[in-house]
Amino acid sequence: MKNRYVLPCLLFSVLSVFTACIQEEPLNSECDIELCSVHLSDPQSVFFKEADTAINVRSIDKEIVFYVRSNVSKDILSAIPLSFKLTSGATIVPENGSVQDFSGSGVTYTVTSEDKLWNRTYQVRFKPMPELNPEFSFDYFELETSRQKYYQWFDFDIFDQRQDLWATGNSGFALSRSSALPDEYPTVPSDTVALSGKAVKLETKNTGSFGAMVKMPIAAGNLFLGTFDTQSALKDPMKATQFGVAVQHKPLIFKGNYKFLPGEKFKNKNGYVYEDSIDAPDAYAVFYENTDAEGMSVVLHGDDVLTNEHIVALARVPYFEITGVTTADPWVYFEIPFEYKKEVDDYKLRNFGYNLTVVFTSSIYGAEFSGAEGSTLIVDDSEIVYE
Amino acid sequence: MKNNMRKIIFAVFACLYALLQPVTAQNKDKYEEWGPLNGKDWGCLLRTGYILGGTTPMPLPAEIRSIGQYRPQGGFTVHFDAYKMFNKRYGVMAGVHYFMEGMFTGAEVKNYAMGIQMGEDYLEGRFTGTDETESFMAGFTIPVMATFRLSPRWNMNVGPYASFLIYRLFEGSVYDGYLRVSDPTGEKVEISKENPATYDFSDDMRRVLWGMEIGFDWKATKRLTTFASLDWGMNSIFKRNFETVAFPMYPFYATFGIAYLLF
Numbered sequence: 001m002k003n004r005y006v007l008p009c010l011l012f013s014v015l016s017v018f019t020a021c022i023q024e025e026p027l028n029s030e031c032d033i034e035l036c037s038v039h040l041s042d043p044q045s046v047f048f049k050e051a052d053t054a055i056n057v058r059s060i061d062k063e064i065v066f067y068v069r070s071n072v073s074k075d076i077l078s079a080i081p082l083s084f085k086l087t088s089g090a091t092i093v094p095e096n097g098s099v100q101d102f103s104g105s106g107v108t109y110t111v112t113s114e115d116k117l118w119n120r121t122y123q124v125r126f127k128p129m130p131e132l133n134p135e136f137s138f139d140y141f142e143l144e145t146s147r148q149k150y151y152q153w154f155d156f157d158i159f160d161q162r163q164d165l166w167a168t169g170n171s172g173f174a175l176s177r178s179s180a181l182p183d184e185y186p187t188v189p190s191d192t193v194a195l196s197g198k199a200v201k202l203e204t205k206n207t208g209s210f211g212a213m214v215k216m217p218i219a220a221g222n223l224f225l226g227t228f229d230t231q232s233a234l235k236d237p238m239k240a241t242q243f244g245v246a247v248q249h250k251p252l253i254f255k256g257n258y259k260f261l262p263g264e265k266f267k268n269k270n271g272y273v274y275e276d277s278i279d280a281p282d283a284y285a286v287f288y289e290n291t292d293a294e295g296m297s298v299v300l301h302g303d304d305v306l307t308n309e310h311i312v313a314l315a316r317v318p319y320f321e322i323t324g325v326t327t328a329d330p331w332v333y334f335e336i337p338f339e340y341k342k343e344v345d346d347y348k349l350r351n352f353g354y355n356l357t358v359v360f361t362s363s364i365y366g367a368e369f370s371g372a373e374g375s376t377l378i379v380d381d382s383e384i385v386y387e
Numbered sequence: 388m389k390n391n392m393r394k395i396i397f398a399v400f401a402c403l404y405a406l407l408q409p410v411t412a413q414n415k416d417k418y419e420e421w422g423p424l425n426g427k428d429w430g431c432l433l434r435t436g437y438i439l440g441g442t443t444p445m446p447l448p449a450e451i452r453s454i455g456q457y458r459p460q461g462g463f464t465v466h467f468d469a470y471k472m473f474n475k476r477y478g479v480m481a482g483v484h485y486f487m488e489g490m491f492t493g494a495e496v497k498n499y500a501m502g503i504q505m506g507e508d509y510l511e512g513r514f515t516g517t518d519e520t521e522s523f524m525a526g527f528t529i530p531v532m533a534t535f536r537l538s539p540r541w542n543m544n545v546g547p548y549a550s551f552l553i554y555r556l557f558e559g560s561v562y563d564g565y566l567r568v569s570d571p572t573g574e575k576v577e578i579s580k581e582n583p584a585t586y587d588f589s590d591d592m593r594r595v596l597w598g599m600e601i602g603f604d605w606k607a608t609k610r611l612t613t614f615a616s617l618d619w620g621m622n623s624i625f626k627r628n629f630e631t632v633a634f635p636m637y638p639f640y641a642t643f644g645i646a647y648l649l650f
Contacts, residue, residue, distance in 0.1 A: 175568070
């Protein structure tokens with residue numbers, strides 16, 4: 001009888017419909033420049049070091065800047081071949097590997113995704129290596145351009161050229177607290193409490209439910225010379241902070257002014273309260289070799305900024321007074337000489353072979369997500385005194 | 388896909404063929420022999436069984452690249468069904484089913500639109516990587532079905548049902564991949580297995596679900612029946628205003644078990 005097969009047939013049909021429905025793979029929607037590199041026969045004539053000829057482009061970058069020697073002729077810059085590593089399947093205009101004129105204000109590249117539905121534009125520029133302005137006024141800041149959610153800091157060099165050398169963890173905080181207003185971020189400008197112009201206020205903040213979900217319950221306010229890479233902020237937060245900018249001078253003294261008030265409850269990342277512990281901030285300057293013996297670039301991160309073997313000199317504020325953070329509370333001035341562990345090579349120094357970072361944070365163990373919510377460090381008029 | 392459609396069509400025709408068979412004299416006796424007890428036109432069944440299935444978008448969107456892990460969870464049910472025959476071959480059946488059913492799946496997804504609301508904070512974007520989901524439901528289902536006797540020992544039951552959930556769970560995590568914030572051109576944020584992004588949409592699930600049930604009974608003895616049935620959800624398990632999961636998710640559970648004809 002036919003109907004003996006009805007049940008197995010029907011069940012089999014239904015189950016196979018259910019399992020055999022994986023559709024064809026959709027085309028890629030992403031359209032990133034992942035790596036941008038210059039191939040020249042004599043890179044040393046244009047770049048200070050080999051490592052500067054290739055740039056790992058971050059997902060948020062819209063501008064890719066190659067820093068070159070200031071004496072590079074316009075002739076060389078007017079005909080440079082650029083190679084790109086793109087998202088698989090993406091296409092770029094002007095063509096990958098084509099020779100372009102970078103002697104002017106740069107070249108705009110447009111990348112289109114494999115599925116042709118998305119595109120991004122990038123500005124690629126060649127600029128003389130910026131010389132860090134060693135006087136930090138913290139007077140120049142703006143809301144981040146694409147989403148206007150949080151502040152970022154910049155400065156001007158002696159030729160009044162803008163330089164974007166300061167970074168904060170604010171972009172990481174933006175992931176967890178999308179509803180936060182710019183003034184609720186861990187790193188904000190301070191209008192009223194300032195020695196001159198504006199100061200910068202760093203405050204350890206609760207990162208809300210999202211932060212708790214990824215076991216990063218607080219975000220310390222921080223400001224440092226370098227870049228913050230949000231891409232690794234959740235996966236490997238220590239790697240998100242990339243410390244240092246290339247400098248051409250030997251630092252001797254780290255100076256500045258601060259006010260500090262610790263938050264009430266010192267907690268570790270699991271929320272455990274340490275009753276007897278009082279939170280402390282941190283401020284230090286690190287001078288280090290930015291290439292290793294093989295010429296590979298060296299960057300200090302959260303987990304080795306004070307311990308890496310390439311560190312040449314260190315200046316760290318040893319102790320912070322609790323002053324309070326209102327206008328009436330006193331400023332504390334600090335002046336810390338760099339302690340040198342290694343000799344400085346003059347040739348390397350002239351060729352930007354050393355990096356300098358200056359780091360301020362409102363919670364000393366903030367990188368491990370331990371600290372007291374509310375700990376506040378206000379900093380103003382800091383400076384690196386060069387030799 | 389085409390092949391499967393053919394199988395379904397074949398199955399449907401096989402059913403129709405069985406229904407339209409003339410009731411021969413010999414069969415007539417058999418229908419009586421295997422019918423309700425003591426010459427009644429009604430009966431009551433107690434069923435118990437194992438439930439196996441999942442909650443899934445239908446059809447699977449292209450963003451789901453593979454399903455690497457699947458484990459049914461819970462999977463226990465008890466039914467009390469009563470039926471009344473209008474004649475020897477056609478009747479109605481209704482009942483109350485207590486069920487506990489769930490699943491765990493691990494899928495690889497690509498450019499999968501998602502968003503998570505936590506308090507007043509919201510994070511949305513496209514995720515590429517591994518998505519693990521655990522879903523569990525317990526409650527009562529009330530089906531109202533037509534019952535056809537395909538042969539003296541085979542029954543088919545078809546009809547709508549409504550489920551009332553007492554316990555709801557839908558949670559999971561994404562890891563080993565990255566999120567592009569907002570859209571595929573947004574900021575890229577890597578998410579590791581050690582530190583996954585978790586979600587819990589249990590409270591966004593509906594309390595009342597409905598769908599179609601189809602079941603087949605085979606009488607092993609006059610009192611003991613083996614059966615298989617399928618509950619196919621017709622409304623998404625999530626509330627209408629829930630937009631985090633970009634497509635409707637339907638429960639789709641099969642039950643295999645035995646039934647005892649009480650009286």
